[in-house]
Amino acid sequence: MRIMRIDQFHPQIQTHDAIGNEMVALHGLFRSMGYASKLFARERGRFQGLPVGSIADWMRSEHDLMLIHYSLGSPEFQLVFAARGHKVLLYHNITPPELLLGVTPEIRDNAVSGRRDLNRCASLASVAVCHSHFSANDLLQAGFHEIRVVPYLLDPALRKVHPSASLLAELQEAGWMNLLALGRIVPNKRIEECVLVFDHLKKLSRSNWRLLLVGSHEGSEAYLDRLLELCRRLELPDVRVMGLLPQDKLNACLHAAEALLTLSEHEGFGVPALEAMHFGIPVFSSASGALPEVLGSGGVLFDDGDPILIAQTIDVVAHDPDLRSLIVGRQRDELRRFAPAEIRDGWTSVLNDVRTIRKNS
Amino acid sequence: MMSSSCHPSRPIVELAAKRLCEEAARQGRRRDIEILTAFRAAMRADRFGTRQSLGVILREASLVPPRPSTVRGLMGSWVIRLQAKVLWWLVRSIRLRDRAIESLCYGFETAVLEQDERFREIEIRLDRLESSSGRSEEPRQPSPEGQP
Numbered sequence: 451m452r453i454m455r456i457d458q459f460h461p462q463i464q465t466h467d468a469i470g471n472e473m474v475a476l477h478g479l480f481r482s483m484g485y486a487s488k489l490f491a492r493e494r495g496r497f498q499g500l501p502v503g504s505i506a507d508w509m510r511s512e513h514d515l516m517l518i519h520y521s522l523g524s525p526e527f528q529l530v531f532a533a534r535g536h537k538v539l540l541y542h543n544i545t546p547p548e549l550l551l552g553v554t555p556e557i558r559d560n561a562v563s564g565r566r567d568l569n570r571c572a573s574l575a576s577v578a579v580c581h582s583h584f585s586a587n588d589l590l591q592a593g594f595h596e597i598r599v600v601p602y603l604l605d606p607a608l609r610k611v612h613p614s615a616s617l618l619a620e621l622q623e624a625g626w627m628n629l630l631a632l633g634r635i636v637p638n639k640r641i642e643e644c645v646l647v648f649d650h651l652k653k654l655s656r657s658n659w660r661l662l663l664v665g666s667h668e669g670s671e672a673y674l675d676r677l678l679e680l681c682r683r684l685e686l687p688d689v690r691v692m693g694l695l696p697q698d699k700l701n702a703c704l705h706a707a708e709a710l711l712t713l714s715e716h717e718g719f720g721v722p723a724l725e726a727m728h729f730g731i732p733v734f735s736s737a738s739g740a741l742p743e744v745l746g747s748g749g750v751l752f753d754d755g756d757p758i759l760i761a762q763t764i765d766v767v768a769h770d771p772d773l774r775s776l777i778v779g780r781q782r783d784e785l786r787r788f789a790p791a792e793i794r795d796g797w798t799s800v801l802n803d804v805r806t807i808r809k810n811s
Numbered sequence: 812m813m814s815s816s817c818h819p820s821r822p823i824v825e826l827a828a829k830r831l832c833e834e835a836a837r838q839g840r841r842r843d844i845e846i847l848t849a850f851r852a853a854m855r856a857d858r859f860g861t862r863q864s865l866g867v868i869l870r871e872a873s874l875v876p877p878r879p880s881t882v883r884g885l886m887g888s889w890v891i892r893l894q895a896k897v898l899w900w901l902v903r904s905i906r907l908r909d910r911a912i913e914s915l916c917y918g919f920e921t922a923v924l925e926q927d928e929r930f931r932e933i934e935i936r937l938d939r940l941e942s943s944s945g946r947s948e949e950p951r952q953p954s955p956e957g958q959p
Contacts, residue, residue: 551857671863676853747819763824766826
């Protein structure tokens with residue numbers, strides 16, 4: 451039986467968020483493949499110029515296949531799974547709650563219920579898709595059988611957004627080098643280690659470095675307070691907390707960055723690493739979660755987070771154009787795996803599998 | 812999971828390691844461990860989200876309204892400040908309550924931190940006792956949350 455339309459659902463579609471951005475990118479992909487498609491969330495609204503329907507709208511309307519973006523626990527998932535039609539679960543991974551110390555109880559509860567309810571979803575979704583083999587392991591443990599790995603689709607339109615000229619000029623001020631830490635300011639990202647790396651970098655490098663912390667800290671303000679306390683204690687005035695940035699400002703940071711530092715303890719995919727690879731920035735990363743998978747032979751990996759060694763490596767690469775271009779060249783080669791054509795093939799194969807499952811059922 | 816030891820970037824990391832001054836690196840590492848241990852102990856002590864909740868309470872109880880830079884905003888702010896002065900005893904009682912909550916939260920956090928430290932000490936003593944009596948087959952791992 452032919453699939454006519456593919457809708458997508460996530461309870462909270464947020465601006466400048468990796469899931470929201472991917473929903474828009476997939477919307478474009480599905481439409482280019484000839485399917486009708488619409489976004490749905492808890493409440494009606496608009497997102498990046500697209501209309502977003504409420505889940506009640508979806509249940510009332512004619513529907514076919516629903517792609518459920520799963521990244522937290524939410525009661526709406528039960529409604530979506532209970533409705534008729536086939537469902538594909540796209541698992542964005544959920545941070546283990548024990549790594550979320552000091553965040554709002556709501557964030558922790560969402561992580562607890564998200565991980566707990568994942569087991570229940572196993573029998574309700576036709577196919578489960580995730581962006582890395584690291585996340586596929588979670589799905590396997592939760593009892594899913596039909597698991598497919600399709601890389602994250604980074605919307606090419608976002609990369610083309612013109613960088614904010616004023617911010618770019620400010621960050622490219624002569625004599626400064628920018629170390630970028632991109633992603634939500636939450637404890638599992640181990641930003642405190644990034645601060646220590648930055649502290650060593652300031653001491654051992656002959657250049658003037660600045661640390662840019664870009665990402666939302668909503669719900670983890672206490673963690674940010676502790677990080678700022680640490681910066682004060684280490685006398686680091688050049689740490690700039692930029693917050694969640696609109697795309698033009700984010701692109702300015704990516705253009706002006708000398709290196710991307712990501713020392714996460716748990717990462718289901720690592721969109722910031724992929725963004726940095728697109729912008730030709732060397733990525734210095736912990737070898738945890740899905741980060742080694744995303745980087746492949748690119749970037750620089752560290753098993754043990756020794757801040758002084760990481761700082762020295764960043765400085766060596768920043769002052770050696772040959773080493774820098776070697777790393778960036780490998781990253782560019784790895785980007786082939788994330789080309790839109792590859793991802794399109796991945797989703798075509800997922801949809802073929804759903805068709806086969808439909809026939810058999 | 813790919814280990815950094817078999818990653819193509821390994822020679823770059825080794826090159827950087829060679830350029831490190833060994834003595835300074837050793838001292839730096841010791842300091843980093845101390846800082847990270849204290850930072851994480853404080854984070855674990857905040858496992859009930861006390862600081863985060865405190866932030867929310869104090870923000871909600873803020874006595875200053877948003878002040879947009881419009882004539883209406885400036886006028887509104889002046890009126891509110893005037894009201895606050897008139898209702899001085901009420902504002903004072905709210906501020907006192909905020910401070911009491913704040914000190915309770917910090918007291919709680921310190922108590923949890925001390926309790927975690929005590930648990931760790933007891934675990935170490937237990938390990939020593941067990942190994943001296945030869946009953947322990949495997950050394951006990953300290954629990955991440957400092958719980959027995």
